[in-house]
Amino acid sequence: xxxxxxxxxxxxxxxxxxxxxxxxxxxxxxxxxxxxxxxxxxxxxxxxxxxxxxxxxxxxxxxxxxxxxxxxxxxxxxxxxxxxxxxxxxxxxxxxxxxxxxxxxxxxxxxxxxxxxxxxxxxxxxxxxxxxxxxxxxxxxxxxxxxxxxxxxxxxxxxxxxxxxxxxxxxxxxxxxxxxxxxxxxxxxxxxxxxxxxxxxxxxxxxxxxxxxxxxxxxxxxxxxxxxxxxxxxxxxxxxxxxxxxxxxxxxxxxxxxxxxxxxxxxxxxxxxxxxxxxxxxxxxxxxxxxxxxxxxxxxxxxxxxxxxxxxxxxxxxxxxxxxxxxxxxxxxxxxxxxxxxxxxxxxxxxxxxxxxxxxxxxxxxxxxxxxxxxxxxxxxxxxxxxxxxxxxxxxxxxxxxxxxxxxxxxxxxxxxxxxxxxxxxxxxxxxxxxxxxxxxxxxxxxxxxxxxxxxxxxxxx
Amino acid sequence: xxxxxxxxxxxxxxxxxxxxxxxxxxxxxxxxxxxxxxxxxxxxxxxxxxxxxxxxxxxxxxxxxxxxxxxxxxxxxxxxxxxxxxxxxxxxxxxxxxxxxxxxxxxxxxxxxxxxxxxxxxxxxxxxxxxxxxxxxxxxxxxxxxxxxxxxxxxxxxxxxxxxxxxxxxxxxxxxxxxxxxxxxxxxxxxxxxxxxxxxxxxxxxxxxxxxxxxxxxxxxxxxxxxxxxxxxxxxxxxxxxxxxxxxxxxxxxxxxxxxxxxxxxxxxxxxxxxxxxxxxxxxxxxxxxxxxxxxxxxxxxxxxxxxxxxxxxxxxxxxxxxxxxxxxxxxxxxxxxxxxxxxxxxxxxxxxxxxxxxxxxxxxxxxxxxxxxxxxxxxxxxxxxxxxxxxxxxxxxxxxxxxxxxxxxxxxxxxxxxxxxxxxxxxxxxxxxxxxxxxxxxxxxxxxxxxxxxxxxxxxx
Numbered sequence: 001x002x003x004x005x006x007x008x009x010x011x012x013x014x015x016x017x018x019x020x021x022x023x024x025x026x027x028x029x030x031x032x033x034x035x036x037x038x039x040x041x042x043x044x045x046x047x048x049x050x051x052x053x054x055x056x057x058x059x060x061x062x063x064x065x066x067x068x069x070x071x072x073x074x075x076x077x078x079x080x081x082x083x084x085x086x087x088x089x090x091x092x093x094x095x096x097x098x099x100x101x102x103x104x105x106x107x108x109x110x111x112x113x114x115x116x117x118x119x120x121x122x123x124x125x126x127x128x129x130x131x132x133x134x135x136x137x138x139x140x141x142x143x144x145x146x147x148x149x150x151x152x153x154x155x156x157x158x159x160x161x162x163x164x165x166x167x168x169x170x171x172x173x174x175x176x177x178x179x180x181x182x183x184x185x186x187x188x189x190x191x192x193x194x195x196x197x198x199x200x201x202x203x204x205x206x207x208x209x210x211x212x213x214x215x216x217x218x219x220x221x222x223x224x225x226x227x228x229x230x231x232x233x234x235x236x237x238x239x240x241x242x243x244x245x246x247x248x249x250x251x252x253x254x255x256x257x258x259x260x261x262x263x264x265x266x267x268x269x270x271x272x273x274x275x276x277x278x279x280x281x282x283x284x285x286x287x288x289x290x291x292x293x294x295x296x297x298x299x300x301x302x303x304x305x306x307x308x309x310x311x312x313x314x315x316x317x318x319x320x321x322x323x324x325x326x327x328x329x330x331x332x333x334x335x336x337x338x339x340x341x342x343x344x345x346x347x348x349x350x351x352x353x354x355x356x357x358x359x360x361x362x363x364x365x366x367x368x369x370x371x372x373x374x375x376x377x378x379x380x381x382x383x384x385x386x387x388x389x390x391x392x393x394x395x396x397x398x399x400x401x402x403x404x405x406x407x408x409x410x411x412x413x414x415x416x417x418x419x420x421x422x423x424x425x426x427x428x429x430x431x432x433x434x435x436x437x438x439x440x441x442x443x444x445x446x447x448x449x450x451x452x453x454x455x456x457x458x459x460x461x462x
Numbered sequence: 463x464x465x466x467x468x469x470x471x472x473x474x475x476x477x478x479x480x481x482x483x484x485x486x487x488x489x490x491x492x493x494x495x496x497x498x499x500x501x502x503x504x505x506x507x508x509x510x511x512x513x514x515x516x517x518x519x520x521x522x523x524x525x526x527x528x529x530x531x532x533x534x535x536x537x538x539x540x541x542x543x544x545x546x547x548x549x550x551x552x553x554x555x556x557x558x559x560x561x562x563x564x565x566x567x568x569x570x571x572x573x574x575x576x577x578x579x580x581x582x583x584x585x586x587x588x589x590x591x592x593x594x595x596x597x598x599x600x601x602x603x604x605x606x607x608x609x610x611x612x613x614x615x616x617x618x619x620x621x622x623x624x625x626x627x628x629x630x631x632x633x634x635x636x637x638x639x640x641x642x643x644x645x646x647x648x649x650x651x652x653x654x655x656x657x658x659x660x661x662x663x664x665x666x667x668x669x670x671x672x673x674x675x676x677x678x679x680x681x682x683x684x685x686x687x688x689x690x691x692x693x694x695x696x697x698x699x700x701x702x703x704x705x706x707x708x709x710x711x712x713x714x715x716x717x718x719x720x721x722x723x724x725x726x727x728x729x730x731x732x733x734x735x736x737x738x739x740x741x742x743x744x745x746x747x748x749x750x751x752x753x754x755x756x757x758x759x760x761x762x763x764x765x766x767x768x769x770x771x772x773x774x775x776x777x778x779x780x781x782x783x784x785x786x787x788x789x790x791x792x793x794x795x796x797x798x799x800x801x802x803x804x805x806x807x808x809x810x811x812x813x814x815x816x817x818x819x820x821x822x823x824x825x826x827x828x829x830x831x832x833x834x835x836x837x838x839x840x841x842x843x844x845x846x847x848x849x850x851x852x853x854x855x856x857x858x859x860x861x862x863x864x865x866x867x868x869x870x871x872x873x874x875x876x877x878x879x880x881x882x883x884x885x886x887x888x889x890x891x892x893x894x895x896x897x898x899x900x901x902x903x904x905x906x907x908x909x910x911x912x913x914x915x916x917x918x919x920x921x922x923x924x
Contacts, residue, residue, distance in 0.1 A: 030852055107808055148848035150886070167819070168774040170846040174886040216774060244774065249790040250781035253773070253814050282908040283778060283884070284746070311715070312630040312678060312706065316745060319712035328711040346569055352715050357629070384632040386610035390492055422745070424612070424636040446744040 005128040005195055007203040009096045011139040011185060013072035014043065016146075017063055017094060019085050020076030020101075021046035021054050027100060028076045030148045032057065038143040038154065045070055063088040072096045074136060074146045079103030079111065082132065083118045090125020097122065098146050099131035100166070105191050106133050119193045134190030135166035138173065140183055141209055147188075149173045157182020158211030158294045160204050162197055164189050164218050172214075172287070180432050180441070181291045184209040196221040198229035205233040212294035213239045214286050218254040223267075227275050234276030238293040238458055241277050242286040243268050278454045285447055291440045292451035296416040298458035301375040302326050304449075305335070305368035306352035308380035309361060309402075313422060314352030317378060317445040324453035328352065332373035339367050357383045362403030369412040376416035376452055379405065380445060381431055385424035398430030406436030416455045420448040467590040467657055469665040471558045473601040473647060475534035476505065478608075479525055479556060481547050482538030482563075483508035483516050489562060490538045492610045494519065500605040500616065507532055525550040534558045536598060536608045541565035541573065544594065545580045552587020559584065560608050561593035562628070567653045568595055581655045596652030597628035600635065602645055603671055609650075611635045619644020620673030620756045622666050624659055626651050626680050634676075634749070642894050642903070643753045646671040658683040660691035667695040674756035675701045676748050680716040682730075689737050696738030700755040700920055703739050704748040705730050740916045747909055753902045754913035758878040760920035763837040764788045766911075767797070767830035768814035770842035771823060771864075775884060776814030779840060779907040786915035790814065794835035801829050819845045824865030831874040838878035838914055841867065842907060843893055847886035860892030868898030878917045882910040 016035070022028035028048075033055050035044050045066040046059045053059060060066050063073070063085070073089050075082060079101050089097055104115035115132065122129050130136060136146030140156040147166070153173040159181060163169040169188035176183060185207065187200050197217065204210045213233065220226040233239050245254040246265040272279050278293070280286035304326045308314035318328045331351040339349060343360045347353075355364050361381070368377045381402045388398065398421075399405075409417050419441045421431035432441045442448040478497070484490035490510075495517050497506050507528040508521045515521060522528050525535070525547070535556050537547055541563050551559055566577035577594065584591050592598060598608030602618040609628070615635040621643060625631040631650035638645060647669065649662050659679065666672045675695065682688040695701050707716040708727040734741050740755070742748035766788045770776035780790045793813040801811060805822045809815075817826050823843070830839045843864045850860065860883075861867075871879050881903045883893035894903045904910040 025853070030849065034848065103808055107810070148846060148852070150848055150851075163774070165772065165774040167772040167844055167846070171772070171844050171885040174847045174889070175884070178887055218774070218777060242778075244777040244781055246781040247784035249784050250777050253777045253780050253812065253816075282782075282906060283775075284906050284908070310627065310629040310633070312625070312627040312680070313745070315680060315706040315712050315715045316704075318715050319706055319708040320744075322709035322711050346565055348569070350715065354715075382629055382633050384610060384629070385636045386496065386612055387492070389612075390610070391487070422637070423633040425640055427636070444744060444746050446746070 004202065005199055007195070007199060009071045010098065010130060010137055011144065012142060013070070013096070013144070015045065015068050015070035015072070016040065016043060017045045017047055017066050017070045017073045018076070019047045019063060019073055021048045021059055023054060031074065031076070031146065034145065034148045038145060040144065043068070063092045063094070066092065070094055073098070075099045075101060077101060079114055079132070083114070083121045086118055086121035086125070086127055090121070090127050095127055097127050097129045098134070098136035099129055100135055100146070102133045104132045104193070115191060115193050122194065129194040130187070131190040132193060133166070134188040135170060136188060138183065138186040140185070150177070152177045153183065155182045156184065156209070158184055158209065159290055160184045160207065160210040160213050161186040162189070162200050162204070162213065163187070163216040164192070165216070166190060168216055176287065179287065179291065180437070181287065192221050198222070198225045201229040201233045201239070205236050210237065212237055212290050214290040215239060215241045216286070217241055217243045218245050223271065227271050230272070230275035230277045239277045240280055240286060240290050240293060240454070241272055242280040242283060243272070278457055285450060288442050288444070288447045289451040289454055291442070292418055293454060295438060295440045296418065296455055297414055299376040299416050299452070299455040302456050303329050303373060303375045304452055305371065305374035305377045306380065307361065307364045307368055307377065308352050308354050308382070309357045310380060310382040310422070311354040313380045313382060313420065313445045314354050317380060317420065317449045318352055320446040320449035321453060324450050326449070326453050326456060329373065332371045334373070335367045335371045338370070339364060357387070357401065361401065365403065365405070365408060369408060369415055369417065376455060378418055378420060378448055378452055380420045382422050383427065385427050388427060398427060399434035402431065402434060405434055405439055409436070409438045416452065418442065418448055418452060420445050466664065467661055469657070469661060471533045472560065472592060472599055473606065474604060475532070475558070475606070477507065477530050477532035477534070478502065478505060479507045479509055479528050479532045479535045480538070481509045481525060481535055483510050483521055485516060491516070493536065493538070493608065496607065496610045500607060502606065505530070525554045525556070528554065532556055535560070537561045537563060539563060541576055541594070545576070545583045548580055548583035548587070548589055552583070552589050557589050559589050559591045560596070560598035561591055562597055562608070564595045566594045566655070577653060577655050584656065591656040592649065593652040594655060595628070596650040597632060598650060600645065600648040602647070612639070614639045615645065617644045618646065618671070620646055620671065621752055622646045622669065622672040622675050623648040624651070624662050624666070624675065624677040625649070626654070626678060628652060630678055638749065641749065641753065642899070643749065654683050660684065660687045663691040663695045663701070667698050672699065674699055674752050676752040677701060678704045678748070680707050685733065689733050692734070692737035692739045701739045702742055702748060702752050702755060702916070703734055704742040704745060705734070740919055747912060750904050750906070750909045751913040751916055753904070754880055755916060757900060757902045758880065758917055759876055761838040761878050761914070761917040764918050765791050765835060765837045766914055767833065767836035767839045768842065769823065769826045769830055769839065770814050770816050771819045772842060772844040773816040775842045775844060775882065775907045776816050779842060779882065779911045780814050782908040782911035783915060786912055788911070788915050788918060791835065794833045796835070797829045797833050800832070801826060819849070819863065823863065827865065827867070827870060831870060831877055831879065838917060840880055840882060840910055840914055842882045844884050845889065847889050850889060860889060861896035864893070864896060867896055867901055871898070871900045878914065880904065880910055880914060882907050
């Protein structure tokens with residue numbers, strides 16, 4: 001192993017050389033356009049042996065010809081040319097390269113030899129490499145993206161993503177912002193011929209903008225190193241891992257995808273647990289739970305209070321919370337006292353507390369948040385959309401029905417509060433508005449309960 | 463137990479009496495309006511002791527005054543008045559009533575006595591009752607809805623819903639159509655003082671428009687009867703059950719919600735399995751899997767072929783399929799032969815078959831569908847939305863990238879084919895269009911794999 005790389009230039013380059021700019025549709029055509037749109041036009045230098053112009057920008061024939069300060073290269077040439085490009089970069093003094101080209105170790109023996117050759121060339125010149133077979137990095141703070149992403153995905157947030165696969169990172173970026181989930185940094189690692197997930201974890205652990213990390217892993221480059229990097233990182237912020245290759249056929253598939261050896265699942269499970277990392281069971285859970293982990297503090301204990309406008313969903317959430325190791329205790333005495341006399345008798349004073357689609361949602365939620373016997377609160381908000389639409393002209397929107405949840409969150413900053421909103425997408429959007437950026441709004445009662453359990457898991461001794 | 467009721471008038475009444483029409487916002491105000499909008503104005507008779515007019519319709523003071531033919535009553539009066547209304551209905555010869563009012567057995571001892579009293583009154587006159595504490599029925603074929611639902615939710619389809627809770631049924635109706643999932647009939651049962659899920663199952667088993675049934679159950683009214691009704695029904699069509707009250711606290715919560723005794727979960731699990739019913743683990747799975755069950759034939763065997771444009775998602779789906787008892791076998795020889803020479807060498811000829819976002823998706827999918835060694839096929843379609851948006855002006859939409867999946871489905875009608883589309887919602891919509899109504903499009907690779915496993919489960923000896 002080389003010494004620990006300084007990853008900063010990958011995320012905050014002074015200038016970027018894009019090797020493989022081209023007029024043919026594809027990465028080499030789209031990425032320069034997208035980088036310029038994000039404000040990097042004056043620090044971007046295109047390279048292609050044919051020279052000429054692209055999108056009105058000059059194309060240099062060689063890396064050596066690039067005039068400005070450049071400390072990062074994005075490489076999109078065919079695999080066979082990559083070793084030579086590494087040489088060129090080294091000679092030009094560019095010490096950081098993102099190799100997006102595919103056709104290396106993931107494609108068989110010939111590719112593996114080519115990858116070794118490229119790595120040797122890079123090492124000779126001290127060039128650190130992300131990739132190959134990846135789409136590189138995103139940093140929303142300075143609007144850097146070495147991949148074409150939607151403008152909406154560039155809204156800065158507190159979540160950082162680490163994925164082996166480029167496409168995987170890409171679709172996360174496509175879908176997260178639609179759930180009001182915003183990214184700090186994203187890295188796709190591909191075949192990890194040099195920089196790996198351990199390097200990235202150490203970097204993100206120290207990154208002030210990163211509040212929680214979601215990682216998709218097919219296999220560890222080095223199990224022991226990963227365990228240590230996770231330990232260091234989870235001491236500072238939550239790390240949620242979706243690890244695939246859990247079954248024999250799944251493991252076989254990872255080998256041909258990112259040339260990963262995914263290993264026995266139960267070993268990973270134990271190692272992740274020991275390291276303080278949390279494990280997502282599914283892609284959906286990775287997305288929903290990291291939203292919760294990035295927005296809410298750890299839970300002090302395991303007692304969950306549920307306020308709901310739907311009895312059924314309250315039961316579904318209760319079942320999952322208990323299965324995940326939380327308690328859904330009987331309604332604490334102080335909550336009962338606060339509400340008795342305040343709410344009509346048709347409301348059963350229990351936990352989960354089913355108030356129906358009534359005006360008693362806010363007092364019930366406040367009483368739960370105030371209770372010392374409740375460690376975290378899940379608000380399940382449901383209302384038939386036809387009813388909501390009928391009342392909207394009278395000013396009764398989602399916020400009017402379920403109260404100013406955003407303010408309640410501010411009033412009780414140390415008590416985790418999440419919302420589960422089920423139903424029509426217009427209603428879910430309304431609830432997202434009412435809840436504000438500080439309160440995660442999920443759409444599945446079971447996933448919400450699992451994510452709450454993770455907030456308690458953060459406090460468990462590792 | 464009374465003799466098996468004839469449920470047809472609940473779904474196909476000749477005329478409806480609505481007892482409890484009112485000027486105050488709520489069910490008694492909104493439902494008459496919504497029924498008229500759905501074309502029932504000329505067969506709807508409103509009743510309220512105050513008389514007068516509502517929405518320009520005459521309000522009768524007594525059920526006895528209603529002039530036209532009416533065989534169904536929708537009752538929305540306060541709980542205490544319900545026994546007297548049952549008497550009135552009986553005397554008027556109306557033999558079917560949906561009692562939507564709450565405040566019965568679910569609200570404690572007093573309510574339980576009231577419910578018994580109402581039932582006695584109903585029985586005296588041979589009135590069959592759905593409810594109380596429910597929102598009744600929906601029949602999209604004749605646009606009947608005893609609850610306010612969105613116009614979009616009235617699009618006829620092949621899925622029928624049975625839920626105890628009214629709100630639950632309602633939010634399903636709000637959310638299903640947004641996923642291109644359309645309903646035949648829906649019933650919410652509430653406290654089930656008379657008609658229960660067994661009666662409904664028998665009715666839906668014989669209903670020609672119902673292709674698959676999704677049921678949310680907190681507890682069986684009568685376990686043995688349910689088992690028998692499920693056996694009869696699953697012999698004719700798939701039944702998917704989401705059963706809550708799986709844990710102690712969950713069971714306690716069901717008691718106060720719909721006065722259900724939910725019983726030991728493992729007994730339910732065994733009973734459901736024996737009866738040929740399928741069990742959903744979560745609300746999301748209930749929705750996604752019933753879509754698959756209603757659209758696709760059972761699988762002949764357990765071998766799943768996966769064609770994917772994302773290696774990662776292919777691995778995640780493979781892991782879940784194997785965990786659910788399917789096989790993801792090595793790529794069959796005939797598929798290999800069909801594709802070798804046709805696709806470039808960077809495509810690994812394996813199963814899952816990762817073709818990237820290339821033009822080889824359709825040939826790969828066809829080869830899988832043609833293979834005798836593959837019992838069902840999952841197509842995982844993923845493309846970064848920024849790329850899709852860039853190519854769209856050149857006519858490259860979702861369909862152009864991933865082929866005419868709807869036609870492939872028609873070409874291989876007996877081989878289950880589902881799509882998993884992950885990413886931006888606009889892309890998912892595009893894929894829904896490309897797949898057509900005959901191919902379910904899900905958005906989670908793990909849920910898609912679980913749903914495919916259910917297609918095999920349909921063929922397992924019960």
